[in-house]
Amino acid sequence: MPYVVTDHCTGCRYTECVTVCPVECFHIDDDMTYIDPDNCIDCGGCVPACPVGAIQPSYLLSPDQQKWIEINRRRSAETPVVTMRLTPLAGADERKRALGL
Amino acid sequence: MTTVPRYHVAIVGAGPSGFYAAEALLRSDKNIAVDLFERLPVPYGLVRFGVAPDHAKLKQVTAVFERIAQMPGFRFVGGVEIGVDIGIDDLRRSYHAVILATGAALGREMGLTGENLPGTHQASDFVGWYNGHPDYRDLTFDFGGERAVVIGHGNVALDVARILVKTPDELRHTDIAGHALEALAESRIREVHLVGRGGPDGTRFSAKELQEFGTLGNCDPGVEMGDLAIDPFVPPQGVDPERKIAIGLLDAFSRRAWEKSRRCLFRFHLAPVGFEGHERVNRAVFRWSAQGEGLEQDVGIDTNLVFLSVGRRSAPVADVPYDAGRGVHANAGGRIGVEGEEVPGLYVCGWSKRGPQGTIGTNRACALDTVEKLLADLGSLPSPPSTAADSVVSSIWQRQGLRLDFEAWRAIDLAEVARGRVLGKPREKFVSVEAMIAAAKGKDIAC
Numbered sequence: 390m391p392y393v394v395t396d397h398c399t400g401c402r403y404t405e406c407v408t409v410c411p412v413e414c415f416h417i418d419d420d421m422t423y424i425d426p427d428n429c430i431d432c433g434g435c436v437p438a439c440p441v442g443a444i445q446p447s448y449l450l451s452p453d454q455q456k457w458i459e460i461n462r463r464r465s466a467e468t469p470v471v472t473m474r475l476t477p478l479a480g481a482d483e484r485k486r487a488l489g490l
Numbered sequence: 491m492t493t494v495p496r497y498h499v500a501i502v503g504a505g506p507s508g509f510y511a512a513e514a515l516l517r518s519d520k521n522i523a524v525d526l527f528e529r530l531p532v533p534y535g536l537v538r539f540g541v542a543p544d545h546a547k548l549k550q551v552t553a554v555f556e557r558i559a560q561m562p563g564f565r566f567v568g569g570v571e572i573g574v575d576i577g578i579d580d581l582r583r584s585y586h587a588v589i590l591a592t593g594a595a596l597g598r599e600m601g602l603t604g605e606n607l608p609g610t611h612q613a614s615d616f617v618g619w620y621n622g623h624p625d626y627r628d629l630t631f632d633f634g635g636e637r638a639v640v641i642g643h644g645n646v647a648l649d650v651a652r653i654l655v656k657t658p659d660e661l662r663h664t665d666i667a668g669h670a671l672e673a674l675a676e677s678r679i680r681e682v683h684l685v686g687r688g689g690p691d692g693t694r695f696s697a698k699e700l701q702e703f704g705t706l707g708n709c710d711p712g713v714e715m716g717d718l719a720i721d722p723f724v725p726p727q728g729v730d731p732e733r734k735i736a737i738g739l740l741d742a743f744s745r746r747a748w749e750k751s752r753r754c755l756f757r758f759h760l761a762p763v764g765f766e767g768h769e770r771v772n773r774a775v776f777r778w779s780a781q782g783e784g785l786e787q788d789v790g791i792d793t794n795l796v797f798l799s800v801g802r803r804s805a806p807v808a809d810v811p812y813d814a815g816r817g818v819h820a821n822a823g824g825r826i827g828v829e830g831e832e833v834p835g836l837y838v839c840g841w842s843k844r845g846p847q848g849t850i851g852t853n854r855a856c857a858l859d860t861v862e863k864l865l866a867d868l869g870s871l872p873s874p875p876s877t878a879a880d881s882v883v884s885s886i887w888q889r890q891g892l893r894l895d896f897e898a899w900r901a902i903d904l905a906e907v908a909r910g911r912v913l914g915k916p917r918e919k920f921v922s923v924e925a926m927i928a929a930a931k932g933k934d935i936a937c
């Protein structure tokens with residue numbers, strides 16, 4: 390039952406999630422972060438850390454969001470680990486407002 | 491080529507925050523050596539002695555700590571209690587800086603009448619006992635009654651309740667201490683009341699931990715509806731998603747029938763008043779108040795086993811300023827002391843800095859923050875003689891007659907895993923310091 394990053398993260402990259410992950414299992418590309426399901430220990434610590442509610446345990450995903458399980462697995466294998474907080478992408482605050490957060 | 495370290499930092503306490511602080515120091519661009527001191531011969535703090543035995547996946551975080559222990563410049567010095575075996579000022583004289591990461595080992599008392607009656611326990615004692623902590627292994631708990639009461643609505647209370655209602659078969663293949671498995675197998679408890687002051691929207695349960703109660707083999711979760719006003723499960727406006735899920739789970743529990751042989755009953759709006767009994771506790775008394783209606787009433791729950799899970803505090807360390815109100819080493823954002831009067835070169839991180847809150851990874855952000863401050867100060871701190879740190883460590887090893895270092899821990903670890911294998915457990919812990927040392931010696935590490 391790993392945790393997964395969903396499309397709310399796209400275009401944001403606050404990376405608050407990364408600072409509280411005990412096992413450094415977040416990966417990143419130009420758009421968003423991904424959780425490596427084989428390393429995630431299901432601690433749930435990143436969920437409240439994310440300001441836009443992008444992270445969910447896989448068992449709570451709605452049917453149309455199930456695809457993110459596979460996307461996280463595939464993209465985390467293809468992208469580098471991120472261990473420290475980055476500066477948010479330009480437009481991140483607009484995105485947060487657009488999500489009503 | 492290895493260069494001689496310019497800076498020596500001592501960290502006190504080998505729990506998550508101690509390891510994350512070590513990592514941050516060793517990853518910095520400064521040339522730093524780290525000695526991590528730990529009271530016990532075994533590392534990992536509450537990951538070993540707090541996190542519940544049936545949460546095996548979480549314990550995989552120790553793989554990260556093992557990697558940190560491999561970093562050049564890292565040394566684990568087990569079996570030394572700072573403030574007892576070595577004074578904090580002696581340590582400060584020998585290192586550029588010292589970071590306390592001593593956790594929050596003590597339960598918080600509530601100051602209620604009868605709180606010390608036999609049968610009333612701190613949750614932290616029970617947790618230490620079932621996890622095989624040497625300080626708690628000789629405690630005894632009476633599981634002969636049918637009802638236990640757990641006071642507090644946080645995740646530790648859920649751990650305590652879950653261990654009480656799980657069957658021996660659900661626990662047998664975890665790393666629970668052998669003595670606990672044996673005692674719990676004889677338990678006659680059928681009902682555990684999880685009691686809190688607030689309503690369903692006021693708990694600190696995480697959704698994931700609560701969800702587990704719906705999946706137990708021999709226990710149904712329930713809610714005492716008599717405690718609640720009408721529509722108790724409507725989430726308040728603006729509540730965070732996690733809380734919303736938790737409220738929804740409690741709602742579902744409230745509609746479940748009691749069919750299995752055990753039950754875990756969530757109780758609300760009950761503030762503890764005291765405990766009654768002669769030789770031992772036989773009743774816990776609470777004051778129930780209806781929200782906003784001015785109604786109040788005393789409610790008694792007959793029980794001879796009570797666990798208080800209302801918080802923890804750090805054990806003070808001799809000669810380190812203590813903040814009794816917050817139950818942590820007095821600090822201003824990680825520097826020990828009060829703002830403007832910090833003790834130079836003395837820092838704190840983890841639960842002994844911010845109190846018992848957050849998940850394991852919260853300690854990583856917390857340790858990074860403390861290390862940032864230390865690094866900013868480092869240039870202005872007085873330098874001890876360059877061999878002082880080595881002298882401290884070698885005198886400890888001489889006194890111990892062996893090195894309780896990370897190699898020694900590895901020997902203990904291997905022996906525990908081997909003992910566990912024959913029982914179908916991930917490990918069978920050694921529950922006394924003597925047994926840990928004997929296992930360490932098995933690998934011929936005598937000086």
Ligand SMILES: Cc1cc2nc3c(=O)[nH]c(=O)nc-3n(C[C@H](O)[C@H](O)[C@H](O)COP(=O)(O)OP(=O)(O)OC[C@H]3O[C@@H](n4cnc5c(N)ncnc54)[C@H](O)[C@@H]3O)c2cc1C
Pocket residue numbers: 432434502503504505506507508527528529530533534535536537540541542545548570571572573591592593594595617646649807839840841842847848849850851853
């Ligand atoms: C019952 C329980 C269940 C938990 N479950 C979870 C969970 O499911 N998920 C989760 O994310 N988190 C959980 N936690 C929280 C997690 O364990 C803590 O966040 C974390 O362990 C705190 O780390 P720390 O390093 O500050 O303290 P600790 O882990 O307490 O480490 C402190 C270390 O310092 C040592 N020490 C103390 N004083 C001295 C001294 N004077 N000299 C030398 N050494 C000393 C101690 O022996 C100990 O090893 C749980 C905690 C508890 C109590």
Ligand code: SF4
Pocket residue numbers: 394397398399401402403404405406407421422438439440441442443444
């Ligand atoms: S905090 Fe949330 S939005 Fe930001 S990078 Fe992490 S998952 Fe994405």
Ligand code: SF4
Pocket residue numbers: 392409410411412413414415424428429430431432433434435436851
């Ligand atoms: S659940 Fe825990 S381990 Fe998994 S990604 Fe989130 S913080 Fe990391």
